[in-house]
Amino acid sequence: MIEELTDPQIRALAEVADQWLAHGLATGPADRPEAEAGVADAYRAAGLEPPTTFVWLDSPLAGAVGAWVLAGAKAEVRDQVGADIWDRVEARVRDQVRGGAGDLVRGGAGDPVRSRVWGEVRDEVGARVRPRVEDQVWVRIWEGIRGSALQQVTSVRNAVRAEVAEQLRDRVWAGVRDGVEPPLRAQLKDGSTWAEIQDRVRDVVLRGRAGARPLKSVPGQHDAEWLGFYDYFRGPCSLAEADRLSGLMRVARSAGRWWPFERVAVLTERPSVLHRDSRNRLHGEAGPAIAYPDGFAVLARHGELVRRGATGDVS
Secondary structure: EEEOHHHHHHHHHHHHHHHHHHHOOOOOOOOOHHHHHHHHHHHHHHOOOOOOEHHHHHHHHHHHHHHHHHHHHHHHHHHHHHHHHHHHHHHHHHHHHHOHHHOOOEEEEEHHHHHHHHHHHHHHHHHOEEHHHHEHHHHHHHHHHHHHOHHHHHHHHHHHHHHHHHHHHHHHHHHHHHHHHHHHHHHHOOOOOOOHHHHHHHHHHHOOOOOOOOOOEEEEHHHHHHHHHHHHHHHHOOOOHHHHHHHHHHHOOOOOOOOEEEEEEEEEEEOOOOOEOOEEEOOOOOOOOOOOOOOOEOOEEEEEEEOOOOOOOOO
8 A cells, every 4th residue: 555655756746747748749640569569558458458450540520430430320421511521531441451351359448448447447456556646646647737727738638539530520510501501591680690500400410310420439549647657656666456447548649549449450640730828738820739640730820720611631
């Protein structure tokens, strides 16, 4: 049982926090061999056979579509998301999957690969560490990485996730708008305008288009907060109970968001661009605050997301 942290362990807190902050904000090409090895370790830690095939795509948006391709959701979701992005991603997936996706994909493995292992490690580490020590480490590691509101890794993760969702919603809406708008315009009365009601109509329509919902994924590098917390107990505190997270840690140090399936994993690249202002808020002065190799991007000004239409491209 860890009753108190030693002086060397206390000094190591800042070092571990800095390391995981760097991982969470890293840009540039993924270390694909290391990430794939980490995925295999993560599967084994969850009691699963490692995947036999790895599919690499260039952004979280492409990854979400690629996961749908592999899950066989073609007919409905292709129409909703748009044939342009769907067909491009599908071609990339097919190029990397030999023997047909149907032979590899038999359901997602996201929950056991991440949530179940995390829960088990949390309980095991908790049994070895006094609550006050856990609190001390959590404050120094997690808060050190997260920083203040809309800053650091958390703001990047939330901004990317929000932009993926927004662009997918925009694409679905564009696919049905032409059929919805004319009859509604014809019924407008009392000076109401289409602009005044289209957001509410859009929400109602999209709630009925349930097919285009992203499949469960693992945040990769944007899991830095809680992985840094357990990496501290695994390293400076030498708790073997945290070793089961080593695979997830290897992926987080090497790649972006990823989607586990039974025999195949979809992995994505890290951002190629990440800009922040002097207060560490997402900020692109003359362009995107976050951008990925295929053109998918997030616009932000001093921490505030700038909404737009579905302009991301996938190649």
